[in-house]
Amino acid sequence: LVQLVESGGGAVQAGGSLRLSCVHSGLPSNFNCVAWYRQATGKEREEVASIHIGGRNTYYADSVKGRFTISQDNAKNTVYLQMNSLKPEDTAMYYCAATNWWNFCSHLSSDYNYWGQGTQVTVSS
Numbered sequence: 001l002v003q004l005v006e007s008g009g010g011a012v013q014a015g016g017s018l019r020l021s022c023v024h025s026g027l028p029s030n031f032n033c034v035a036w037y038r039q040a041t042g043k044e045r046e047e048v049a050s051i052h053i054g055g056r057n058t059y060y061a062d063s064v065k066g067r068f069t070i071s072q073d074n075a076k077n078t079v080y081l082q083m084n085s086l087k088p089e090d091t092a093m094y095y096c097a098a099t100n101w102w103n104f105c106s107h108l109s110s111d112y113n114y115w116g117q118g119t120q121v122t123v124s125s
Contacts, residue, residue, distance in 0.1 A: 004114055005116055006117065007119055014124065017084045018121060019082050022034065022036070025077060032052060035112060036096055039095070048060070069084075088125045091121060091123050098112065
């Protein structure tokens with residue numbers, strides 16, 4: 001059974017920080033990409049960041065560059081998203097997703113086979 005479980009969301013004021021965790025289990029041994037996506041009410045899901053497990057290459061959306069950091073702890077089967085300098089526009093449900101891709105990670109949500117249930121992040125001004 002594949003499981004991706006997100007945690008760490010919550011309500012913070014603008015300028016604050018949160019660290020999201022995505023604990024995965026049961027993924028196929030060849031999975032190599034984990035991404036964080038978010039979806040705000042009434043908006044489309046958008047990619048926030050991704051990390052290639054093998055090459056450790058990372059990607060960030062322009063809107064979060066310099067504020068968010070994605071990292072992994074393979075011993076704990078966990079991928080983190082450190083979010084600093086949060087803004088009200090970061091308010092959304094945050095999901096982690098995993099897939100097996102090439103030596104780079106896809107930026108299309110449809111290419112990700114496994115998804116968590118999401119964790120809510122609310123940033124107040």
